[in-house]
Amino acid sequence: MDTSDIERRCLYWCTLKGKKQNHTLILQNLQEMLSHADLIVNNGDIPCEQLTLSVKTTEYIFCSAMDTDRVCAFLCDDKYYYIIDNKRYITQEANNREPVTTYKCNVWRDNSAIDILKLIPTNTRKFLNIKLYENQKFKDRKVTNLDNILTIDFIRKTEKEQVILWKKYTDERKNEETLDLSGFYLFDPKVIILTGCKYNYTTVLLNLNMKFETLNWLFYFPHLKVLSIWGLTIDDNSLKGIDKYASQLNTLELHNCYNITGRVITSVLKLKMIENLIIDNPTAIFHPEESLHHSCLTTKEWEQIPENHSMKKLVINSANLTRDYIKPLLLRLQTLENFVMQDTVMRQLEKNSSSGKYDHKIVFHSEDNLKTGFTRYTNVAVYDLVSDRCGPLFSDSMLNKIKEIDPSKKDIIEEIVRNREN
Incomplete structure (x- = not known):
């Protein structure tokens, strides 16, 4: 040796x-x-x-x-x-x-x-x-792994050399269903694109892959069903176009991706075959920090999101999940069967919701204990919204009157009106 x-x-x-x-x-x-x-x-x-x-x-x-x-x-x-x-x-x-x-x-x-x-x-x-x-001691199985291409073999290699290594790495694993990219911490997904090969993996696991800032490389995984992402620095914009790159996606997991907010739903619901979505980030934002609106999406933006007829299970583990976000979301998830959330959020929703007139059942679970929960029938009615309690401070006629009395406030008033329309 x-x-x-x-x-x-x-x-x-x-x-x-x-x-x-x-x-x-x-x-x-x-x-x-x-x-x-x-x-x-x-x-x-x-x-x-x-x-x-x-x-x-x-x-x-x-x-x-x-x-x-x-x-x-x-x-x-x-x-x-x-x-x-x-x-x-x-x-x-x-x-x-x-x-x-x-x-x-x-x-x-x-x-x-x-x-x-x-x-x-x-x-x-x-x-x-x-x-x-x-x-340092190895078990026999781990020693055998040394005969294959490892993530550390990509260190200090040129882009061209990495392309060659990537081909060998995936060839060695071509019969596997899951591609685990956990150890590729500083690997550039550009290498996947430059290789130009398409792969048969049905599951891809990402974990702390710091250069995976976009998902366009998913185009080379046409059979992908499950995408599990842990600790990436991606944001809501990173998932734009995911319906084009991964149209067959059935399950999307976003664990501890701290730049992801509730706005990500605008991209995810474009996936025609998505059945399971996990947003696992206790601090994820579902309402704006400074705004008159009380969901991270405006009413107009919610209206532009089409109904989804594939989603069955939704997990949102965030203390910031609000009823103002839940209500319009449920209206768009026509086939949802299970909704898992933090226990405090679930109990508040149970107090402030009631079943609709349809016979489709949704079971709401506590993330802390899946045996704890309640059932509602669609369309679920949700009450005590912040937006209901904090309506506009001035009517349109009052705003027009202020504009007449003090023309210098014209620009401010027009901005208020625009925000209200959105």
């Missing part, structure tokens, strides 16, 4: 066993963490000014760990391997002064993955849950 094989084996072990607590957050705060560093330790001290590592130059994150006062990561760029250990210290000053916060960041750099593990203290290795190479 030559040096490159040993290093590959070492890196593979670290990606398998090391903690993966939040690679995205590590990259987002990388520059701030490095700003706390004074020296780079590399068999000697090097001034921090010589550090070339940045968000743009990072090639891969092997593992990351964090707690309240500590963030640690093992990563690489095109030349070196780095281990960063950033700690926060809060000390209480005398005379009842405000606590003082200080940071200390140690950065180790080496051109060998095996050697850098020797440089760092035992405490840092334990925090990342990694070991020295000589202490």
Whole structure:
């Protein structure tokens, strides 16, 4: 086994066993963490000014760990391997002064993955849950995996080389139904497009893939039924056109995609075969922060969304889900059978809703306990809306009167009227 094989084996072990607590957050705060560093330790001290590592130059994150006062990561760029250990210290000053916060960041750099593990203290290795190479043990099945193309094999490769590797990677998995892209943290989906091949996978799993900002590459997965997305930085606009790229999609899962809001429904409901939708983000916004409207979609926008006749199960795990959003949404989901939401939201909806005149049944469940819930028949009536309690402050005639008395307020009044119409 030559040096490159040993290093590959070492890196593979670290990606398998090391903690993966939040690679995205590590990259987002990388520059701030490095700003706390004074020296780079590399068999000697090097001034921090010589550090070339940045968000743009990072090639891969092997593992990351964090707690309240500590963030640690093992990563690489095109030349070196780095281990960063950033700690926060809060000390209480005398005379009842405000606590003082200080940071200390140690950065180790080496051109060998095996050697850098020797440089760092035992405490840092334990925090990342990694070991020295000589202490790394593999199960037989994992050793066999080393014969295949791995995600770490794409590190430090040109775009052309990655295209070739991607073909080999997918060829090795051509008989599988699921394509798991979890380890491709900084892989550019442009490579999929450049390859130009179409694939038979029915399920694609994305997890912390930081360069997957659009979904047009789904065009190359014509048989895709399930798309499960975890921790991506995509937003509502990223899903525009998904009905063209993934028209056969049956299930869409959006877990901890913190830029996704209730507006995403405008794109999702264009999918003619969608049956299951999961929006799993406790802080997802379903109402605007500053607006007279009390849903993140205006009345006019809701009216432009066509009725959907395929959706059967909907899960929205967000404390911000409002009845002002639920009411127009239910009107468009004509075949919905199960609606899962947070327990507090569900109980408020149960108090402020009643069954309609049709015999189609919808079961509302608590996300905390699926055995807890209630049933309504369509069309479900929903009461006590914020928009009902907070109607327009002025009638049209009053606004016209204000305009006559004070012409300088003409522009403001016209803006109010436009917002009301929308």
